[in-house]
Amino acid sequence: MRPLFTPRHLGTALCALLLAGLSGLAAAQTTFDVIGPHEYDLPIDFKPFNVFVQYAYVQRNNRLFDGSGDRAKGPGSTAIVGLSKYVHFWTPESNRNIGLAWEVIVPEISVRGHHPASQSSGIGDPMTGFAIWYKPTPDATVGFQSFVQIPAGDQDVSDTNWKNLSSLFWDVRLTEQWGWTADAGFVFQDDKNDGTKPGTVFHTNQRLGYRVSPLLEPFLALDYERGKRTSTVDGGHALDGGLGLMLHTFDNQSITLRYAKSIRGENHAANNSFNLKYAYVW
Template identity: 30%
Template sequence: MNLRHPNQKIRRPRRNVRALAMLGALCSMNPAADALASGMPFATDRPQTWQFSSDFEGTYDSFGQNLEWNHDNRAFDAHGNQVAGPGTNTFVGLSTFIHYWKVPSLPHVGFNASITLPAIRTQGSQYSASGIGDPLVGGLVWYNPAPATTLGFQAYVQVPIGQNEVSTNTWSFWPSVFYDDWYGHVNVDLLMGGILRGRTLRSGQDDLSPGNTFHLNLRVGYSISPPDSPFAIPFVGLDYQTSGGTFNQTASIPVANSASRETTVGLGVLFQFKPNSLPFLHQKMYDQLSIQYQHSLSGRNTALTNGILVQAWHYW
């Protein structure tokens, strides 16, 4: 799965497709609905999300577009029971640009830097909001102990400069570690990390200290074609997140029912179009497309996940 630059005969690394599902971090748009905020960090992960190769020269880039839709008609209450949800439909588009490079003295190590810009819309009979959300900036480093094995660390900062209706008004830090490996035709992709949040400051409202989040994202896929030339990879996913409660700094009291957790499962398929392979025999660039459906298994104080996630990536 080495990438080739259209103008260079050199081997390129396997790509990083690390789109962020920021529904949870962005759903403080409506203060009255904070206790029912929905979303799973990194929900758009799929097989090979965190697979990289250090077998390349020079630099290269990628651009990804992610589309997420969730039907918020059901929710989990403080006891984990399903109840009527906010009745909204939430749409998130994530646009990400990534630049990749190496250091010659570190032959099995690679780096990238990225910026992700979200566009959000929540629409319902009682409430609606839309706009450009808070961007994430940062990067990652990876290491290949073996050609098909990737280990790494990443860190991003979410900057609260989005439009007022959809901004979190909160600085946050997103660190995580990742692992990807092949076992025959089976790809295992794992991410574990957190979201560390600062104080939420909104003009005319109480100062809040939202709880931090821990998340785990697992994808297991099976390559129908040989793993060194994958085209279609059906996969299953398991996601988990737990977030601490919010503390009202102005009133010096905790916000009731603000701690949340959720476990979701998903099914999807990843399609990959690489150079010198059908159906694009003469294609010089590298492209990917994935689609998956996710649904909640259990949760507490959160809208139930019931949505579709699509992502498309181009590398050059």
């Protein structure tokens, strides 16, 4: 019988909160598109543990979607983004059938322009928040997560406004090899310092993985978001597809690789990125 939970799953847990607003300069990817296989394959009734995750991606901003949904020339810059995250997991003594987590995330951002040459870099707006979940069946997890992004980053890369990222998430182990993990939620935000009022953003992220061996798990990725139109910002949307590979290297470590590219969109940056995530559990 397959174990309901192993330490290697911990390294993929709750990596869903990067790109909803690291920076207006850098955020070409859709909200929460960092998730991978087993992202929400979480335990209940466990001893407290900790996770450190270092995430990085390289994004080429060479294309965007205009108001007609056509691809147009983008700014041509290259964004290099890192995310350092600490998470503490525990089960409350009052109810051992649920799990809890609290995390702190610090982004590092560098955006390089090529024609003309320019560079903006620094520490992005930090985020912190919680997650709560339970298991309706031994092979399924359902939960809720909510995070606050604080406009305290360096001037060159801060979005300058507060955000709340809240979503439902779920994971279903379909068979011994197949697994489906996903989320759906909203990003609520207030006005920026320049008077711009961004609209509420809806997003969903879907991952379908197949464990071909104890080490290798390739997966398919599908990400979608739609932003509401406001008096100062046009509404937009984007649909991204991706291919990835999760390496279950050790019981307490994992590495996930993924390439993502936008399929269609409107009034939105086009995703064209290589993504890497390293997770360590203790």
